[in-house]
Amino acid sequence: MLILALDTATLVSSVALAGPGRLLAELTIQTKKTHSERLMPHIEQLLALADTDKSAVGAIAASIGPGSFTGLRIGLATAKALAYALNIPIVGVPTLAALAYGCPVPGAILAPTMDAQKGNIYIALYRWLAGSLDEVAPPAVMTRDAAAALLSARPEPALVLGEAAELYADTFRQAGVALAEPHVAMPRAGSVALLGARLLAGGEPHDVMALEPLYIRRSEAEELWEKRQGCRPR
Numbered sequence: 123m124l125i126l127a128l129d130t131a132t133l134v135s136s137v138a139l140a141g142p143g144r145l146l147a148e149l150t151i152q153t154k155k156t157h158s159e160r161l162m163p164h165i166e167q168l169l170a171l172a173d174t175d176k177s178a179v180g181a182i183a184a185s186i187g188p189g190s191f192t193g194l195r196i197g198l199a200t201a202k203a204l205a206y207a208l209n210i211p212i213v214g215v216p217t218l219a220a221l222a223y224g225c226p227v228p229g230a231i232l233a234p235t236m237d238a239q240k241g242n243i244y245i246a247l248y249r250w251l252a253g254s255l256d257e258v259a260p261p262a263v264m265t266r267d268a269a270a271a272l273l274s275a276r277p278e279p280a281l282v283l284g285e286a287a288e289l290y291a292d293t294f295r296q297a298g299v300a301l302a303e304p305h306v307a308m309p310r311a312g313s314v315a316l317l318g319a320r321l322l323a324g325g326e327p328h329d330v331m332a333l334e335p336l337y338i339r340r341s342e343a344e345e346l347w348e349k350r351q352g353c354r355p356r
Contacts, residue, residue, distance in 0.1 A: 263338055
């Protein structure tokens with residue numbers, strides 16, 4: 123079965139096509155164009171390069187966050203529309219888990235991250251055990267300093283992946299925490315596709331109508347609206 127995967131959680135636009143146990147094609151690019159402008163053309167280009175028609179796609183895997191609120195909405199809306207139109211299963215893949223899945227390093231704690239603005243980051247902890255990715259700590263929001271302190275205090279070596287590896291490199295280096303190289307730190311739809319295939323094989327497709335982004339926190343616009351209205355967070 124062919125799986126089409128999308129990752130729009132960051133400024134990186136990434137689409138990939140995977141078959142059983144292998145990555146067939148991937149297109150990953152970071153430009154100033156918005157996902158709404160480039161996502162569908164990238165999907166069409168990917169299928170053309172792989173000499174595959176959309177009718178041959180058997181499932182959709184979409185990165186569901188955390189990450190950019192706008193990017194996630196665009197990516198998931200596109201993925202759901204394709205799954206519905208083609209009448210094929212869809213699986214939502216946590217963005218941080220996909221980042222860790224692309225870095226199979228045993229014996230270390232993998233700390234995939236996303237920028238949460240104002241010095242904060244989204245972070246989760248994973249490790250590889252017997253060929254499978256194990257979640258050590260679920261996604262959370264914390265300051266960059268708190269994340270660096272958390273990782274430096276662990277007994278095993280830690281490796282930071284994702285946006286914080288670039289944005290807050292000095293903070294982690296000063297805490298003695300290792301940073302992934304740029305080609306490993308960047309989100310990739312290939313990882314979303316292969317992890318999505320594992321989730322589907324384990325019987326975890328999602329309801330195309332009910333699948334929602336994993337935001338972790340409310341958007342700044344929502345927080346400002348509540349502040350102006352005098353509402354209390356629920």
